[in-house]
Amino acid sequence: MIMSKPLILVTNDDGITSKGINELIDAVLPIGDVVVFAPDGPRSGMSNAITVNTPLRYKLLEQRDGLVRYSCNGTPTDCVKLALHTGILPRKPDILLSGINHGSNAAINVIYSGTMGAAFEGCENSIPSVGLSLADYDENLDFQYFKPYIVKIVNEVLKRGLPRAVCLNVNAPVGEIKGLKIKRQAWGYWTDEFEQRTDPNGQTYFWMAGYFKNEEPADHETDEWALANGYISIVPSIIDLTAHEFVNEMKTWNLF
Amino acid sequence: MIMSKPLILVTNDDGITSKGINELIDAVLPIGDVVVFAPDGPRSGMSNAITVNTPLRYKLLEQRDGLVRYSCNGTPTDCVKLALHTGILPRKPDILLSGINHGSNAAINVIYSGTMGAAFEGCENSIPSVGLSLADYDENLDFQYFKPYIVKIVNEVLKRGLPRAVCLNVNAPVGEIKGLKIKRQAWGYWTDEFEQRTDPNGQTYFWMAGYFKNEEPADHETDEWALANGYISIVPSIIDLTAHEFVNEMKTWNLF
Numbered sequence: 351m352i353m354s355k356p357l358i359l360v361t362n363d364d365g366i367t368s369k370g371i372n373e374l375i376d377a378v379l380p381i382g383d384v385v386v387f388a389p390d391g392p393r394s395g396m397s398n399a400i401t402v403n404t405p406l407r408y409k410l411l412e413q414r415d416g417l418v419r420y421s422c423n424g425t426p427t428d429c430v431k432l433a434l435h436t437g438i439l440p441r442k443p444d445i446l447l448s449g450i451n452h453g454s455n456a457a458i459n460v461i462y463s464g465t466m467g468a469a470f471e472g473c474e475n476s477i478p479s480v481g482l483s484l485a486d487y488d489e490n491l492d493f494q495y496f497k498p499y500i501v502k503i504v505n506e507v508l509k510r511g512l513p514r515a516v517c518l519n520v521n522a523p524v525g526e527i528k529g530l531k532i533k534r535q536a537w538g539y540w541t542d543e544f545e546q547r548t549d550p551n552g553q554t555y556f557w558m559a560g561y562f563k564n565e566e567p568a569d570h571e572t573d574e575w576a577l578a579n580g581y582i583s584i585v586p587s588i589i590d591l592t593a594h595e596f597v598n599e600m601k602t603w604n605l606f
Numbered sequence: 607m608i609m610s611k612p613l614i615l616v617t618n619d620d621g622i623t624s625k626g627i628n629e630l631i632d633a634v635l636p637i638g639d640v641v642v643f644a645p646d647g648p649r650s651g652m653s654n655a656i657t658v659n660t661p662l663r664y665k666l667l668e669q670r671d672g673l674v675r676y677s678c679n680g681t682p683t684d685c686v687k688l689a690l691h692t693g694i695l696p697r698k699p700d701i702l703l704s705g706i707n708h709g710s711n712a713a714i715n716v717i718y719s720g721t722m723g724a725a726f727e728g729c730e731n732s733i734p735s736v737g738l739s740l741a742d743y744d745e746n747l748d749f750q751y752f753k754p755y756i757v758k759i760v761n762e763v764l765k766r767g768l769p770r771a772v773c774l775n776v777n778a779p780v781g782e783i784k785g786l787k788i789k790r791q792a793w794g795y796w797t798d799e800f801e802q803r804t805d806p807n808g809q810t811y812f813w814m815a816g817y818f819k820n821e822e823p824a825d826h827e828t829d830e831w832a833l834a835n836g837y838i839s840i841v842p843s844i845i846d847l848t849a850h851e852f853v854n855e856m857k858t859w860n861l862f
Contacts, residue, residue, distance in 0.1 A: 398654070406800075534853060553663070558687070586849040591791060597842060
């Protein structure tokens with residue numbers, strides 16, 4: 351019996367020319383047939399945004415044995431939707447990989463992340479989906495320590511699949527890696543979020559800035575703890591946002 | 607003892623001139639002091655997107671007894687961040703209200719919604735936050751049946767607060783309303799998502815379109831069921847996306 355190779359859909363939010371996505375392609379080309387469908391430029395912080403008011407376009411950039419590449423003018427989520435629903439794929443992908451993002455998407459960053467937005471979109475389409483991030487914004491990040499772990503994670507997800515509505519948020523620390531931990535999303539918040547400036551016309555404007563403050567630094571069960579201690583963190587993340595534990599309590603409210 | 611009135615922060619994703627936000631302001635002005643900080647135009651489908659690569663600006667439009675209004679060039683999430691972190695508020699709001707959206711944000715739409723993005727941002731800042739949507743896209747929707755329920759919900763949330771990381775996704779059906787139900791997010795998917803066209807230069811482009819397909823139409827516990835049967839649906843929604851039930855199972859994977 352001849353088994354066909356797994357079909358791997360790759361996207362990201364830093365854009366198709368970023369180092370991260372090309373390192374990811376390099377890591378997984380030996381595993382399967384790779385279709386890249388990624389934004390034509392940076393789309394960081396785009397979350398699950400979709401483009402409803404302007405037309406979407408995409409372009410075939412390259413087609414060779416085992417690798418096809420498209421760029422698109424939309425968001426990461428648009429990219430996944432277009433790749434899945436405009437007939438460019440021979441069949442439903444066996445896995446969706448988003449990244450490797452330049453910068454952490456641990457803790458609350460998961461909700462702002464375009465990388466994870468694409469993973470959620472794959473998940474919503476019942477494709478086992480994995481967001482991959484390295485915790486530094488440097489354009490020339492060194493991905494060598496992360497790549498063997500990515501291969502391991504991809505092979506395991508291809509073998510086992512993932513539950514409905516669940517995808518993986520994988521974040522790696524910079525430099526050498528001690529191992530891999532399954533964790534939960536840390537609670538924290540962003541602080542000092544804006545830098546105020548004055549433009550040449552005397553008008554005020556703001557740049558988004560700031561840093562993330564972990565409110566649970568001592569808790570070993572969080573993704574932030576894993577990263578701070580040299581481990582890759584995997585948080586299985588769910589797109590059923592229902593706060594199930596609170597549903598019954600709310601039924602006792604004075605609303606009815 | 608003189609109690610100060612509650613401070614209510616209002617935003618949306620349809621923009622500050624939409625009918626929905628103005629009906630919301632009208633509904634809650636009797637309850638508290640209202641600060642509106644909303645996008646200067648439509649930002650539908652912006653999810654939790656944040657603006658990281660271009661400058662943000664906002665403008666004071668109106669200031670009168672009990673009501674202040676600002677417009678902003680950013681996303682709904684940017685609006686909440688700017689309102690909270692650039693010193694325009696006298697204190698932390700007692701509640702954040704986002705809407706009233708023209709169109710449903712039930713089921714999976716919660717992850718694409720700019721309305722809910724703003725609510726998640728309030729929630730992340732530990733403010734009791736409520737996203738409000740009416741299940742029709744018409745610009746001239748009739749909000750009269752929904753408004754008394756909004757007053758009830760707002761008063762109850764002001765009295766009780768909400769648990770950490772939990773906010774409310776409130777969706778109302780069009781027309782007369784039978785009552786209010788606490789539900790969970792339905793599972794389903796979007797289908798026929800793109801309409802393909804050819805521009806005057808012969809180039810292909812795509813408009814996002816399609817419709818939501820509920821995969822659990824018979825399940826009475828879902829938000830879609832409530833809406834389809836004339837009830838307002840409230841889904842308590844959580845921004846800790848960890849799939850807690852799957853964490854332990856994943857620890858048995860062959861990854862370590």
